[in-house]
Amino acid sequence: MKKIKLERASASEIATSLGISPGEKKKAAHAISAVAFHKLSRRKAPSKSAGRTVAKAHKSVGA
Amino acid sequence: MNVVKSVFLNVPFDPRFQPLFVTLVGTLVVLGQKPRCVLEITETGQGRLERIFQLVGSCEMSIHDLSRVGTPVRFNMPFELGLACSLALSNRKHEIVVMDSEPYRLDQTLSDYKGRDPLIHRNSCDELVSCLLDLVSISPPLPSPSAARSLAKELRATARELCREMKTPSVFRPSLYKAIVAAAAEIAVSRGFIAP
Numbered sequence: 001m002k003k004i005k006l007e008r009a010s011a012s013e014i015a016t017s018l019g020i021s022p023g024e025k026k027k028a029a030h031a032i033s034a035v036a037f038h039k040l041s042r043r044k045a046p047s048k049s050a051g052r053t054v055a056k057a058h059k060s061v062g063a
Numbered sequence: 064m065n066v067v068k069s070v071f072l073n074v075p076f077d078p079r080f081q082p083l084f085v086t087l088v089g090t091l092v093v094l095g096q097k098p099r100c101v102l103e104i105t106e107t108g109q110g111r112l113e114r115i116f117q118l119v120g121s122c123e124m125s126i127h128d129l130s131r132v133g134t135p136v137r138f139n140m141p142f143e144l145g146l147a148c149s150l151a152l153s154n155r156k157h158e159i160v161v162m163d164s165e166p167y168r169l170d171q172t173l174s175d176y177k178g179r180d181p182l183i184h185r186n187s188c189d190e191l192v193s194c195l196l197d198l199v200s201i202s203p204p205l206p207s208p209s210a211a212r213s214l215a216k217e218l219r220a221t222a223r224e225l226c227r228e229m230k231t232p233s234v235f236r237p238s239l240y241k242a243i244v245a246a247a248a249e250i251a252v253s254r255g256f257i258a259p
Contacts, residue, residue: 003200004124004158007066008095010258011248017069017097020241028246031224035217038224 067158071118071125072100073143076235079186080128082219085234085243086188087126089218090195092247093211093256096124101143102240119146123158130164130186132172141173160198162191188215206256214250221246 009017015025070091074084091098099122104114119125127144131137144161151157161181163169169181182194192211199205206214222234222243229239251257 004160004198005066006094006096006199006201007068008201008257009068009097010095011252012259013068014092014095014097014248014257015245018099018103018241018244020245024238024241025245025249027225027228027242028221028249031221031228031242032217032246032249034224034228035220038220 067096067123069097069099069122069124071122071143071147072098073125073140073147074100074128075131075137075140076233077131078233080131081222081234082188083128083184083186083191085219085222086191086215087195088243089215089247089250090192090211092244092251093206093214094195094199094201095251095257098244100240102235102237115143116146119143120150120157123156124160125157126160126162128162129169129173129181130162130184132168162194188212188219210254210256214247214254214256217250218243218247221250 014020072084072087074080074087076084088098099118101115101118104111104118125143125147127140127147129140129144131140144159147157147159151159161169161173161176161179162184163181164184164186166183170177182191182198184191184194189212192215193208196205196208196211222239225239225242225246226232226234229236231239234240234243248257252259
């Protein structure tokens with residue numbers, strides 16, 4: 001299959017040609033941060049024993 | 064030399080296709096292309112067909128998914144493929160890409176199109192990304208498949224979040240579509256795929 005050659009448009013060119021409003025950009029940015037927040041909050045908190053191991057390691061190197 | 068920048072998307076607007084649609088939009092934006100589709104055109108009113116034809120004509124390439132066969136019968140996708148073919152045959156400046164979920168099926172469902180290779184995505188978002196990256200060449204070099212897949216995955220999560228915020232089960236809504244493209248552009252900029 002022959003390859004189709006492409007040139008990259010910038011994000012602002014993409015937004016202009018689709019008529020994306022500042023409100024829609026804001027909505028998008030809000031959703032992206034919400035997803036990032038969910039991802040962070042799903043991360044398991046370190047266990048007590050892991051905390052003790054880290055503390056011991058710090059003590060042994062004099063940190 | 065073709066330097067496509069606007070790509071018309073002709074895909075089924077059904078719940079099963081939503082992840083593939085978001086993946087398609089995300090991958091095109093990673094490649095610095097402008098995804099255009101009929102969601103930008105108001106649903107009713109006179110001249111809808113003319114506006115669709117103008118929109119297809121304003122794009123240098125169109126992608127047509129013909130994976131929805133069976134009942135209920137959907138004629139929109141083959142119909143819009145016909146519009147794109149008429150453009151391509153008349154001015155030769157329009158690239159046409161056809162997708163299906165199963166190999167060799169198109170030979171039976173659309174025998175007039177025989178001899179051209181459709182992209183086979185097998186209803187998998189990851190396969191769709193690979194198909195699209197195989198199809199194009201771009202300078203500076205293409206993003207790696209894993210980087211493009213990772214962006215598409217983040218965009219799908221963002222699209223679900225947008226649906227939740229707007230209390231709608233479908234991404235196939237005009238304002239949501241624009242917000243998804245805006246999100247894809249923002250993520251692509253943050254990862255250095257396209258310029259701001």
